[in-house]
Amino acid sequence: xxxxxxxAVLGKFARAFRRAGKVxxxxxxxxxxxxxxxxxxxxxxxxxxxxxxxxxxxxxxxIASQPFNRETGRLRxxxxxxxxxxxxxxxVLRDAGPDVAHGPRSLGPVAIRFLTEVIAxxxxxxxxxxxxxxxxxxxxxxxxxxxxxxxxxNDCVDELVLLQIKVSAYKAALSKLxxxxxxxxxxxxxxxxxxxx
Numbered sequence: 423x424x425x426x427x428x429x430a431v432l433g434k435f436a437r438a439f440r441r442a443g444k445v446x447x448x449x450x451x452x453x454x455x456x457x458x459x460x461x462x463x464x465x466x467x468x469x470x471x472x473x474x475x476x477x478x479x480x481x482x483x484x485i486a487s488q489p490f491n492r493e494t495g496r497l498r499x500x501x502x503x504x505x506x507x508x509x510x511x512x513x514v515l516r517d518a519g520p521d522v523a524h525g526p527r528s529l530g531p532v533a534i535r536f537l538t539e540v541i542a543x544x545x546x547x548x549x550x551x552x553x554x555x556x557x558x559x560x561x562x563x564x565x566x567x568x569x570x571x572x573x574x575x576n577d578c579v580d581e582l583v584l585l586q587i588k589v590s591a592y593k594a595a596l597s598k599l600x601x602x603x604x605x606x607x608x609x610x611x612x613x614x615x616x617x618x619x
Contacts, residue, residue: 454532454595456588459540462527466599469521470529473514475600477533480510481593490582497552497569497578504545504585508537529599536592544585548578 455461466474481487485503515522515530523530551574559568569575 450601452595452598454592454599456536456540456591456595459588460532460535462532464527464529464532464599466529467521467524469518471600473518473522473529474596475602476514477511478593478596478600478602480514481507481589481596487586487589487593490579490586492579495579496566497548497572497575497582498556498565500582501545501549501552504541504589505549507541511537540585540588540592544581548574548581552578 451463451465453461453463464470484506485499486507490500511533515533518530522528522533525531552569552572555572555574556565556568559565572578
């Protein structure tokens with residue numbers, strides 16, 4: 423997969439820097455702010471900057487970060503997309519190495535907290551309930567129509583919309599951490615601002 427190659431490059435870069443006995447340079451202070459979850463100031467090093475970019479690109483291209491359309495959207499696809507963020511984040515952080523986890527105010531711990539404190543409660547709450555409904559589908563029913571008959575469909579969508587606000591803010595924070603100016607186009611929701619030194 424593509425993310426395997428990206429995270430491998432990040433890991434090689436970090437290991438080469440450590441072998442050379444160099445301290446990774448920091449790019450400046452950035453505030454990561456996700457409404458209803460966290461506001462924390464980080465000072466990312468170059469490995470964190472590159473890892474943040476890899477995670478930003480991955481999240482930006484996932485259904486999880488796109489507005490859910492009640493008319494055409496599939497909750498199963500959204501849940502699967504959210505769950506896939508765990509695997510990708512683990513790969514990036516593992517391959518980048520300890521330079522992304524130099525303390526609680528570094529990318530690694532914040533990314534792990536985002537998964538466990540923001541994404542996991544939603545996926546845990548809704549995955550099995552939706553799966554039980556999916557198993558009750560008869561062969562004559564289409565998956566799309568059957569999903570819309572789920573008694574919890576609207577509740578799950580309402581919670582998904584609120585979660586996506588946090589995912590969008592997190593995505594914007596990753597963009598800021600990577601210092602990729604202008605990438606976060608949904609600025610009405612996004613709340614990550616670079617601080618001046």
